[in-house]
Amino acid sequence: MTPKRASISDIAKELKLAVSTVSRALSGHSRISEATRQRVWQLAEQLDYQPNHLAAALRKGRSNTLGVILPNIDGHFFALVMKGAEAVANQAGFNVMLCQSNEDHAHEAKNVETLMNAQVDGILVSLARNTHDFKHFEKAKQRNLPLVFFDRILDGSEVSAVVVDDQRGGYEITRHLLAQGRRRIAHFGGPQHLNIYKDRYAGYRQALEEAGVPLEEELVVLCHDMSLDDGAAGIRQLLALPQPPDAIFSSGDFTAVGALQALKEHRLRVPQDVALAGFGNETFSSLTEPKLTTIDQRCEEMGGSAIRLLLEMIQNHAQPSTPRKIVLRPELLTRASTG
Amino acid sequence: MTPKRASISDIAKELKLAVSTVSRALSGHSRISEATRQRVWQLAEQLDYQPNHLAAALRKGRSNTLGVILPNIDGHFFALVMKGAEAVANQAGFNVMLCQSNEDHAHEAKNVETLMNAQVDGILVSLARNTHDFKHFEKAKQRNLPLVFFDRILDGSEVSAVVVDDQRGGYEITRHLLAQGRRRIAHFGGPQHLNIYKDRYAGYRQALEEAGVPLEEELVVLCHDMSLDDGAAGIRQLLALPQPPDAIFSSGDFTAVGALQALKEHRLRVPQDVALAGFGNETFSSLTEPKLTTIDQRCEEMGGSAIRLLLEMIQNHAQPSTPRKIVLRPELLTRASTG
DNA sequence: TTGAAAGCGCTAACAA
DNA sequence: TTGTTAGCGCTTTCAA
Secondary structure, eight states: OOOOOOOHHHHHHHHTOOHHHHHHHHTTOSSSOHHHHHHHHHHHHHHTOOOOHHHHHHHHTOOOEEEEEESOSSSHHHHHHHHHHHHHHHHTTOEEEEEEOTTOHHHHHHHHHHHHHTTOSEEEEOOOTTOOOOHHHHHHHHTTOOEEEESSOOTTOOOEEEEEOHHHHHHHHHHHHHHTTOOSEEEEEOOTTSHHHHHHHHHHHHHHHHTTOOOOGGGEEEOSSOOHHHHHHHHHHHHTSSSOOSEEEESSHHHHHHHHHHHHHTTOOTTTTOEEEOSSOOGGGGTSSSOOBEEEOOHHHHHHHHHHHHHHHHHTTTSOOOOOEEEEOOEEEOOGGGO | OOOOOOOHHHHHHHHTOOHHHHHHHHTTOSSSOHHHHHHHHHHHHHTTOOOOHHHHHHHHTOOOEEEEEESOSSSHHHHHHHHHHHHHHHHTTOEEEEEEOTTOHHHHHHHHHHHHHTTOSEEEEOOOTTOOOOHHHHHHHHTTOOEEEESSOOTTOOOEEEEEOHHHHHHHHHHHHHHTTOOSEEEEEOOTTSHHHHHHHHHHHHHHHHTTOOOOGGGEEEOSSOOHHHHHHHHHHHHTSSSOOSEEEESSHHHHHHHHHHHHHTTOOTTTTOEEEOSSOOGGGGTSSSOOBEEEOOHHHHHHHHHHHHHHHHHTTTSOOOOOEEEEOOEEEOOGGGO
8 A cells, every 4th residue: 555665674685785884875974885875875766765763763862853842832932933943953954843831830741751752852941931840850851851941941940041131121121211201111020930021120120220210119010911901901000190100111012012002092192191112022013003112032043042052962962061041132122102 | 971761671671571561561451460560650650761752653653743834933823723733733642843844845845855754644734835736745645644734725636635715704804895885895815826815816706796896907906925015015006096995805914904004104094994804813903903804714723623634544544535625614803994 | 461572774883 | 895783662463
């Protein structure tokens, strides 16, 4: 029924050679006569030989496959990271196995196991929102399986990681608002156990402090899931203040857009009455009216760098090096929403 | 250095059993005494035994891995499809290997080969924009490797596929515009060699015809890549007409938003002066002002259905059934942009 | 119910 | 330069 695919031993038989010879000829080994190499390649082509990676992987103990665990794949950020990651991996001859944790700790733990069973040579991961510990990675670490985190990492864990300098992003965007003459700058922050949101908040505080503008607790709104609704709710809360803000830095673009819509409903003009900035450079951030000032996180670059780091660790597998951390510089995109 | 992971034979040795017995015990075989099953599982747990899928795959000739080829992974549609696909695959105990063709035919051909070498049990694919033939899938088909296409398919090819009823989508959205009293309805169409754009255009024509509204050639604008710019250019072209349209159905949301922006620049009100509808339900389509009427394509469902179909084909691998085509019903989302 | 043995397709050490 | 052989870890007959 199914035409049996040609194997190395088929070629060997046909050519009356040893399988090892054929294997060497195919893998471009040096100690092989030009004549046999030719014959082997020719027959391989003719039989449409396709190497069986599974067998090679089993034998070599390397699958040439990388695992990637993402909280989700819809959504701009992770999709772009994945794009960068896959490109670099493929270039290096590695396949990529994708798992989604669906923002769930338990699911994430299962993903790790799945990927280990699949014998991936390394794992790239961004943590689920409700992951607070490192337990489910310990097994992988014990096995000396290369592990790289990106974006959402666990503070204090001894692992390699690629992140964008979130604090700098928060700092630059706040400074930009200050430079526009704003003084009552509110902040929409995300869950503070996640490094990214903590750092963005820290950047905000740093900029204020440097400018000698006191931090007003009442202007800081911590959101749950950085949704549109969070933004609208935040606006309601802020407008109820005796002295509302004249600018808002939101740690996420969705929340910023939610805020934008709410502000419009309250007949407040952006940026004249309130300047508004987001974070993340989502697709839609350049489609709102006014267009949203935001921070670009170098998503593709992040994915690419992370995979490169992972590949490096796989190559140097012998000596488990000390964890490395790559910090990318975020890019401030000033647009109409901040005047 | 790396702690060697426990294998079946390790367990066998320790327990003085045959590897075959241990294998059966672990895989829940029936003909096994309860006592040994217990002993085996206990030791497996203790040694933290993790099955080596590679070895099992090699032996069984099934890798429990599916390949997915997408034109790209950024962008709402494919990301959501992937989400649905991955979820269903995982549920069924399959891993997913992701490849991006980057909208390039040659790259796509290479992806097919890569996945075949990786011994995937089936491939799910949506065609690159510049793919016009089926050659690079022939090899897979000859090998009887289950193949499912989705969304972007090749007309006339004998393969299983999951698509959304694009014609119905175009039809419903045009009927909706007609119901709003619009009569000069323009259309932004995409590359007509792609089934999706051809069908949306066909739905448009069908609705006009049924309503007895003649098709005006001058109101049909064919775009290259359905970008924002295409939308803006389209508007310029349409507004130069002696009699501009009172409604526009764009085959894509991006183009629709480009049109929206251009219309605003020309001080035309949406929907009062021109009603505007897109296609695809991109995230941003509900964030524009006014919100965009559009068509939801059931992305996640499409991915899930496609994988289910693929799994079915893998199960029934013995008798290669006739190709099946699943057609999902699109959902019209009427929002403010059409009044 | 358990065991022995073969083999999936490939690579790599050792021998010739 | 080529061949022989062992074995990666697992499943699956066949035999006991």
